[in-house]
């Protein structure tokens with residue numbers, strides 16, 4: 001099994017592991033950001049370049065460094081490879097340049113975007129972006145369009161990561177959208193006015209790393225940090241039925257797939273679970289979702305308060321609106337995941 005050293009931490013990984021996967025095995029600061037790679041989608045990655053790293057030593061056999069930064073999601077580990085991510089100032093600077101490129105056309109409309117608070121580009125821009133743009137030319141803008149009953153496409157925000165295209169290709173039958181044109185004319189489009197209309201189409205919303213594809217049933221209902229994410233499941237004949245409910249004031253505002261700590265979908269869900277089951281009584285509540293403690297979504301969410309709310313709901317059969325007493329330790333910040 002090859003050994004790789006990333007930011008001075010050595011790990012042994014199975015053959016065929018990419019640098020990004022190896023970094024995720026180590027975890028923490030070592031892990032490069034990824035906007036287009038998605039662990040559940042085959043052939044994803046290689047488009048956005050946010051995951052670039054420096055390969056200081058190619059391998060034990062051929063120790064020459066790689067001449068340029070490489071995308072970690074598409075580069076396989078070799079035995080003896082030495083990689084730098086956060087510890088290479090030139091990589092941090094190059095990544096800031098990539099963020100600047102991504103923001104050439106992407107509007108900074110976070111205050112009115114439904115994805116704010118769970119947007120990978122917002123996080124990246126916060127970490128690496130500059131407060132002004134050096135771009136003087138006219139930006140690409142598009143009219144928003146509805147693709148089907150449930151999905152809104154705001155192409156101006158799209159970063160052409162291809163995740164939605166691969167999702168539609170790999171988990172639905174009869175893909176009816178894709179990327180048309182090339183270069184700076186490229187855009188996501190349905191062809192011949194088709195709508196995206198099949199049982200799993202809603203998953204394109206969950207994989208979109210920005211606010212280009214949003215859930216029309218949730219748009220402008222609430223800022224995401226005012227909602228409480230709760231894990232729940234039901235016996236669904238079409239999908240795993242394992243979802244995340246986003247509730248506010250006792251009302252389920254949206255249903256999404258569960259995502260892991262890298263913002264990637266754990267298991268894809270069907271449209272019936274997503275759009276037609278918006279009562280808490282449709283679900284078996286498991287408890288509060290694990291929210292990264294640095295995420296804005298975790299603000300003011302305390303494990304005990306959410307748990308007691310869901311327990312009450314289960315016991316009384318009253319789905320909504322129960323006043324919650326904060327339990328002992330509820331204000332302990334350690335209770336935030």
Ligand code: SF4
Nearest residue numbers: 158159161162164208
């Ligand atoms: S719409 Fe979203 S998921 Fe699809 S390519 Fe654009 S940014 Fe990626």
Ligand code: FES
Nearest residue numbers: 046048049051073
């Ligand atoms: S995540 Fe590797 S190129 Fe986009």
